[in-house]
Amino acid sequence: MGVVVPHGVLFRGSSEGRIRQKLIEENLLDAVIGLPEKLFFGTGIPAAILIFRKDRKTKDVLFIDASREFRAGKNQNVLTEENISKIVDTYRARKDVDKYAHLATPDEIKENDYNLNIPRYVDTFEEEEEIDLNAVRTERAEIKAELSKLEAQMDAYLKELGYAS
Known part of the structure; x- marks a missing residue:
């Protein structure tokens, strides 16, 4: 059985935390499947699907971050057949997928105080490309030199047309 919930359900404390603990x-x-924002009419917030099963053979919980799996629409985003297939295939495979899915143990979830917020389990961090400051400095100097040359050329044209300053 699947239930669509707002993300707050995954991490709010108090009684919701105790409910999550009992579920685990x-x-x-x-x-836990994280969905993109603006997927449902009338709300821009992202949602999640909690999948429940009785008589489970394993105790692990699969976390899927499908928040980037959508086609952008004018007023709301859409899950394509391809997006849905990727989510379903990942769910069925129940394996870690880099930056997309993680199979968490009950101990791992307990260590996180039963917080089910997907970024705690699925690392989607993308390392930014390192910037070579020396190359930027050199490029900046070249651009400044080119600009100076073009300004001198422009001044010469203006002088030729009688608009000298």
Whole structure:
């Protein structure tokens, strides 16, 4: 059974935290699937699907970050057949997929105080390309020299036309 919930359900404390703890301890939660924002009419917030199963054979929980799996629409985003297939295939395979899915143990979830927020389990961080400051400095100097040359050329044209300053 799947239930669509706002992301707050995954991490808010108090009674919601105790409910999450019970779900994990009783081995009812099978997967947490993060969806993109603006997927549902009338709301821009991202949602998640909680998948519940009775009589599970394993105790791990699959986390899928499908928040970037969509086709942008004018007023709302759309899950394409390809996006849905990727989510379903990942769910069925129940394996870690770099920057997309993670199979978490109950101990791992307990260490996170039963917080089910997907970024705690699926690292989507992209390392930014390192900037070579010396190359930037050189390029900047070249651009400044070119600009100076063009300004001198422009001044000469203006002088020729009688618009000298």
